[in-house]
Amino acid sequence: MSLGKRQHLRFIALHAPLLLAALSPVCLASQAQAAGTLAGTSIENTATASYDDGGTTVTVDSNTVSLIVDEILDIAVNWDDPGDVSVRPGELDAVLKFTVTNGGNGPEPAILGIDSNIASDAFDPTAVTMFIDTDDNGVYDVGTDTLYSPATPPTLAPDASITVFLLGDIPASTADGERSEVELTATAATGSGTPGTVFAGQGEGGGDAVVGSTGATADDSGFYAVVDAALDLTKTATVLDPFGGATQVPGAIITYRLTAETTGSGALDNVVITDAIPADTTYVDESITLDSTGLTDTADADAGTYDGSGIAVTLGTVAGGTTNIIEFQVVID
Numbered sequence: 001m002s003l004g005k006r007q008h009l010r011f012i013a014l015h016a017p018l019l020l021a022a023l024s025p026v027c028l029a030s031q032a033q034a035a036g037t038l039a040g041t042s043i044e045n046t047a048t049a050s051y052d053d054g055g056t057t058v059t060v061d062s063n064t065v066s067l068i069v070d071e072i073l074d075i076a077v078n079w080d081d082p083g084d085v086s087v088r089p090g091e092l093d094a095v096l097k098f099t100v101t102n103g104g105n106g107p108e109p110a111i112l113g114i115d116s117n118i119a120s121d122a123f124d125p126t127a128v129t130m131f132i133d134t135d136d137n138g139v140y141d142v143g144t145d146t147l148y149s150p151a152t153p154p155t156l157a158p159d160a161s162i163t164v165f166l167l168g169d170i171p172a173s174t175a176d177g178e179r180s181e182v183e184l185t186a187t188a189a190t191g192s193g194t195p196g197t198v199f200a201g202q203g204e205g206g207g208d209a210v211v212g213s214t215g216a217t218a219d220d221s222g223f224y225a226v227v228d229a230a231l232d233l234t235k236t237a238t239v240l241d242p243f244g245g246a247t248q249v250p251g252a253i254i255t256y257r258l259t260a261e262t263t264g265s266g267a268l269d270n271v272v273i274t275d276a277i278p279a280d281t282t283y284v285d286e287s288i289t290l291d292s293t294g295l296t297d298t299a300d301a302d303a304g305t306y307d308g309s310g311i312a313v314t315l316g317t318v319a320g321g322t323t324n325i326i327e328f329q330v331v332i333d
């Protein structure tokens with residue numbers, strides 16, 4: 001049978017044979033796909049009749065029917081991050097990760113689009129761009145992964161998926177807990193619309209392209225969530241005079257209390273609390289405490305130091321929801 005004689009079923013009148021003895025469907029170059037036989041595959045079929053003519057068996061073949069499998073256009077989009085992507089105010093190129101899948105049975109370019117200005121959320125990222133995961137490692141790599149260009153959309157083989165990264169800048173004005181939705185849309189380049197819509201002759205191998213159940217377009221949303229923290233520092237003083245009272249006379253001991261309250265869902269790094277010893281007072285050696293635990297004046301393993309002019313307590317990384325209380329004492333000269 002000839003593969004060159006490709007015709008469409010609708011142009012062929014199938015002759016009814018005298019006696020249908022055998023049907024032998026042939027699928028050439030077929031391959032199991034989620035969407036079925038590959039578009040452009042030629043399906044050929046010849047029927048045979050046989051009968052007994054005076055003791056001799058005679059067989060008669062029908063003409064061969066050849067038809068090309070049309071191309072289904074289907075596309076899927078999925079946001080792949082396990083949850084909101086944590087970002088900080090002012091962060092640049094915050095990455096959201098999506099998968100775009102060709103659910104059709106032919107190779108198809110995917111036209112990508114972004115909606116980063118959804119109004120139902122707290123903010124919009126700026127300078128949003130799309131990158132294709134060129135090295136297919138699931139991670140955005142600067143300089144390796146390819147900036148998406150509408151002029152050259154990526155072509156996906158049947159059943160194939162690509163990873164698409166959306167990169168957005170987070171406005172500095174955002175606040176802790178604010179979320180932003182960003183939507184990625186992918187559309188079959190050949191066309192989209194109501195399932196069953198036919199684009200005549202535009203399928204792989206010369207058949208038609210037919211819009212599948214997805215409408216040949218799909219979208220999904222990813223989310224940023226701002227994680228930030230802030231520190232509020234308050235200072236109070238209590239006085240104990242030499243007489244057991246609270247008068248602020250020479251010789252009275254002033255106990256300063258610094259309350260560092262860290263708020264927000266994020267954390268602060270490299271937090272250091274410092275306080276200069278005021279004029280007309282003298283620091284009380286080894287009087288620094290952090291959360292009621294004594295610290296040494298020397299620079300050593302603990303968080304406290306006194307350098308002759310002031311105290312410092314190094315808190316390091318402090319998570320939101322933490323309150324640290326530092327106390328130290330001076331004597332009024």
Ligand SMILES: [Ca+2]
Pocket residue numbers: 071106107108109190202203204
């Ligand atoms: Ca195609």
Ligand SMILES: [Ca+2]
Pocket residue numbers: 116117118119120121122123124125180181
């Ligand atoms: Ca928005």
Ligand SMILES: [Ca+2]
Pocket residue numbers: 133134135136137138139140141144145
């Ligand atoms: Ca990559």
Ligand SMILES: [Ca+2]
Pocket residue numbers: 295296297298299300301302303304305
């Ligand atoms: Ca120390």
